[in-house]
Every structure is written in C-alpha cells, then in structure tokens.
C-alpha cells in the first residue's frame with residue numbers, strides 16, 4: 001500500500017468529448033451546466049519524502065487503475081456523501097524538467113467531476129478558492145526494489161540506505177507494477193500552505209525500536225514504514241538467534257546433570273532423572289549439576305572433556321608452515 005499526495009490543479013470548462021466520458025459513469029445523462037470539473041495531479045515519478053518513486057511505466061498503469069475511482073471527503077461526517085469521480089486520467093510528460101533520478105519528469109493527471117448540486121456548493125467554493133488544494137491517494141504495488149542494486153525491498157534488507165548517495169546515485173525505493181488504486185480523499189489545507197505533496201502518514205518519523213514497541217500497545221491501526229519494519233525484523237532475528245543459543249545451553253546442562261547423576265548416584269534410574277531435568281528451572285539445573293559434579297569427583301576424578309582428543313601429528317603439507 002502506497003499513500004501519496006496530489007495537488008488539485010484547476011477547475012475548467014469541458015471539452016466536447018468530456019461530457020460523453022463523464023456520462024459513462026453517471027446514472028442519467030448530465031448536461032455540462034450541471035457539472036463541476038477539475039484536474040488533480042495525483043502523483044509523479046519524482047523521489048518523494050519517503051525516498052520512494054514510481055516508474056513512468058507504473059504511472060501509465062495507474063492511469064487506467066484510477067479511472068472511475070471516487071474521491072471522498074471522509075474527514076467530515078457531514079460531507080461523507082459527497083464524492084468526485086475520475087473520468088479521465090493520463091500521464092503528462094513535462095518537457096525540460098528532470099527528476100532527481102535523472103529521468104524526464106512525468107506526472108499522473110486526473111480529471112474529476114462532481115454534480116453542481118446544493119449540497120456540493122460549499123465544496124465547489126472551497127475548490128475554487130484553493131482551500132482544498134490537495135488530495136491523498138493510495139494504491140498497491142507489486143514491486144518495490146532498491147534503486148542501487150535492484151534487491152526486492154520486501155524480501156531482504158540489501159544494506160543500501162534510502163536517502164544516502166552511492167556514487168552519483170541517491171538510494172530510493174522504486175515502485176512498479178501497481179495492482180490496484182484506491183479511493184482518494186480531499187485534504188483541507190490552509191490556503192497559505194505551500195502546495196505540494198502531502199503524505200497521509202506525515203513526516204518521516206525515525207522511531208527507534210523502543211518507540212515502535214510502545215506503539216504496539218496503542219489502539220487502532222498501526223502503520224510502520226520500511227525502516228521501522230526492517231528494525232523490527234532485525235531485532236526479532238537477533239532474539240531468535242539468542243534463543244537458539246539459550247536452548248542449546250539448557251540442553252547441554254540437562255545432559256550433563258543426567259550423566260553426572262549416573263556417576264554420583266549409580267542406583268538412581270536414568271530415565272527418571274531425565275524427566276526431572278527436563279522440567280527443572282535453569283537455576284535448579286545449575287544447582288544439581290554442581291552438587292552431582294562434587295559428588296562424582298569424590299568417587300572418581302573426572303577428566304576435562306577437552307583433554308579427551310589427543311593432538312594429532314600435523315599432516316606433512318602443514319609442516320612447512322610450522323616454526
């Protein structure tokens with residue numbers, strides 16, 4: 001799921017064939033004077049604030065996915081029935097402008113309509129006056145790869161850091177193969193705010209692991225960005241590895257207790273000791289190991305295990321390296 005922001009460009013008069021395009025989506029044929037239309041730049045191929053960018057191919061695929069999608073005013077319950085619908089969507093190259101990645105700049109521009117009804121009057125006024133300048137759009141992409149090495153960002157952490165430069169190139173995540181486009185929503189922004197991309201989830205947060213774990217206790221939906229997911233995955237991986245070491249240590253201790261018991265208390269049933277060792281706490285295992293070892297050493301001196309293997313004569317080919 002990719003959340004991105006767009007900018008409402010302008011309202012405008014209808015071209016001849018646009019009424020026909022719109023009427024494909026309406027229940028009854030509308031006349032031009034019944035409709036308000038405007039354009040929205042939904043997204044582009046520039047590297048965004050999350051150090052992600054769409055390919056130009058992805059923008060082309062999105063242009064068909066966004067057709068017919070409604071834009072809603074979901075932040076205000078009183079206006080929840082109001083919706084604009086995209087009836088035309090295309091990729092616009094902007095000649096002469098390059099992206100940070102060095103590609104020609106392209107943006108995805110949609111045209112949307114809403115009926116000029118009484119209940120839409122305030123909204124149309126806001127759109128006209130520029131108060132509602134931005135939209136938030138969401139889509140799903142199948143591919144998210146590192147711009148430096150092409151590694152699939154969802155499967156592994158290749159080590160390249162988003163936003164850092166590697167030679168001439170700045171590292172970002174390249175989004176491709178969009179699979180779905182979702183509803184879009186209007187974002188009311190103060191008129192003086194600089195028009196631009198607005199992310200639904202705000203600025204990069206740079207939460208550390210402790211903050212991420214704290215946020216797990218909160219209610220409602222939790223959104224983790226790529227860095228946060230990587231940090232969490234690394235931590236879980238580290239804990240798994242440590243847990244494996246811990247399990248190995250315990251297993252060795254249990255075996256040692258059973259072995260020493262058979263030396264210290266030869267009459268004691270081995271299987272009973274095995275069952276007892278399996279259910280003991282680590283502290284008890286250590287205490288039993290110490291006690292049995294003391295007793296076993298009295299009855300026969302225990303050779304240290306490492307002394308068991310006699311050092312073998314070095315093979316001839318290694319002798320040349322011996323001093």
Ligand SMILES: [Zn+2]
Pocket residue numbers: 146147148149150151158159160
């Ligand atoms: Zn990489």
